[in-house]
Amino acid sequence: MASRYIEVKDDNQVRDALSFGREEGLNILILGxxxxxxFHSNFEGLVVKIASRGIQVLNDDGRVLEVVxxxxxxxxxxxxxxxxxxxGxxxxxxxxxxxxxxxxxxxIGAYGVEIKDVFSWLEAINIESGECVRFHLEDCKFGYRESIFKLEEKGKWVIVRVAFRLDRQSELKTGYGALESELSEISKTQITHTDVANAVVKIRNSKLPNPDILGNAGSFFKNPVIDHNVFSDLELNYPEIPNYPQIDGTVKLAAGWLIDQAGWKGHSRGTHGVHDKQALVLVNRGGASGQEIWQLATDIMISVEQKFGITLEPEVNQIGMI
Ligand SMILES: Cc1cc2nc3c(=O)[nH]c(=O)nc-3n(C[C@H](O)[C@H](O)[C@H](O)COP(=O)(O)OP(=O)(O)OC[C@H]3O[C@@H](n4cnc5c(N)ncnc54)[C@H](O)[C@@H]3O)c2cc1C
Structure with missing residues (x-):
């Protein structure tokens, strides 16, 4: 159980909570x-739950706008x-x-889009000093499931707002995975941004559990990105292996496919297991500890390494890992 829990609704409340944590010498966990x-163990410290609300348009030229x-x-x-x-x-x-x-x-990313594609800036409060700083796109060092906030600036900032550059006439990205076939009944010239979102929602609902109903950590592992030569060797043994060539010559693989091929899809350990429709999702049916989930994840990583020689990396943030 957390020792302290504070909900914060604006920048001043964030600063007050951080000062309190500092004064009491507590470890701080920012919770969205x-x-x-x-959670590998109970978190001992101060949980700061971000509960601020508000959406505002800053600039709008009639087509492109900035919304925070x-x-x-x-x-x-x-x-x-x-x-x-x-x-859009x-x-x-x-x-x-x-x-x-x-x-x-x-x-965050899905179906061929990442937030960096429409990101404008964010503001974050420094956990030590309380100073609010604006980070632009180039400051964030966005990569595949990465940013500066998971790397060198990890644990140093509370992100308080994010601005996006949206476009009423933005180009639709419909070529990724099942999206194309889900939209095939609509004439290409008539597809709207909302049609794309509805198709995404339909596909996700058909294969991903709702975390409010079935406890789960979705996309537990990152999709591995490997050298092209390593991929060529793999493809000889597994010609059907799904692959996504990257601009820099590397190849992204589907972690879910690798886990499925290693025999884990639908695997059950009673209280927890691997989702039966998407092998990338580990589920907690109730009562499994973080350590039990981690043991399952470790067993999967070892098995995929043995079968394919590929090292899976967890995407989920590990809290209280010893
Ligand atoms: C079923 C399922 C499907 C998913 N599908 C996708 C997907 O398609 N693509 C994808 O990219 N991700 C996916 N995820 C992962 C998840 O949705 C994202 O990582 C999401 O951004 C997490 O948001 P959260 O508010 O729950 O973060 P939390 O779990 O609360 O926090 C995640 C990390 O961010 C930190 N944090 C949270 N808020 C702040 C803040 N305001 N300032 C500073 N640090 C903060 C936390 O301390 C923690 O380290 C999926 C997860 C599930 C369960």
Whole structure:
């Protein structure tokens, strides 16, 4: 159980909570929706739950606009709000669980789009000094499920708001995975941003569990990105292996496929296991400890390494890992 829990709704409340944590000498954990964390043990310290709300348009030239959302806004609600307002850009990222403030942490992405594609800036409060600093795109060092906030600036900032550059006429990205076939019944010239979001929601609902109903850590592992020569060797043995060539010559593989091929899809250990529709999702049916989930994850990593020679890396944030 956390020793202290404070909900914060604006910048001043964030600063007050951080000062309190400092004065009491407490470890601080910033909590959004909690959908991307695995607790290895009870967290002893101060949990600061980001609960700020608000969406505001800053600049609008009639086509392109800059819209800023407070960190505590639920991501999917924010995405749907932008689409209902006629603003394009976030439709492929519909139904990703969590809050706006966590979205830059790992540069959330889905169906061929990442937030870096529409990111404008964010503001974050320094945990030590309380200073509020604006980070622009180049400052964030976004990569695949990475940002400066998971690397050298890890644990130093509370993201309080994020601004996006959206476009009423932005180009639709419909070529990724099942999205193309889901949209095939609509004439290409008539597809709207909302149609894309609806298709994404339909696909995600068909294969991903709702974290509010079935406890889970979605995308437990990152999709591995490997050298092209390593991929060529793998392809000889597994000609059907799904692969996504990257601009820099590397090749991204589907971690879910590797886990499935290693025989883990639907694997059950009673209280927990691997989701039966998406092998990238580890589920907790109730009562499994973080350490039990981690043991399962470790067994999967070893098995994939043995079968394919590929090292999987967890995407989920590990809390209290010894
Ligand atoms: C079923 C399922 C499907 C998913 N699908 C995808 C997907 O398609 N693509 C994808 O990219 N991710 C996906 N995820 C992962 C998850 O949705 C994202 O990582 C999301 O951004 C997490 O948001 P959260 O608010 O729940 O973050 P939390 O779990 O609360 O926090 C995650 C990390 O960010 C830190 N943090 C949170 N808020 C702040 C803040 N305001 N300031 C500073 N640090 C903060 C926390 O301390 C923690 O380290 C999925 C997860 C699940 C369960």
């Amino acid at each position: 929706g909690g959908s991307n964390m695995l 959302a407070e960190a505590g806004e639920m991501w999917h609600h924010f995405v749907m709000h932008t689409l209902e307002s006629g603003w 850009g976030l439709e492929n990222l519909a139904l990703i669980p969590g809050c706006v403030g966590a979205s830059p942490m790992q540069n």
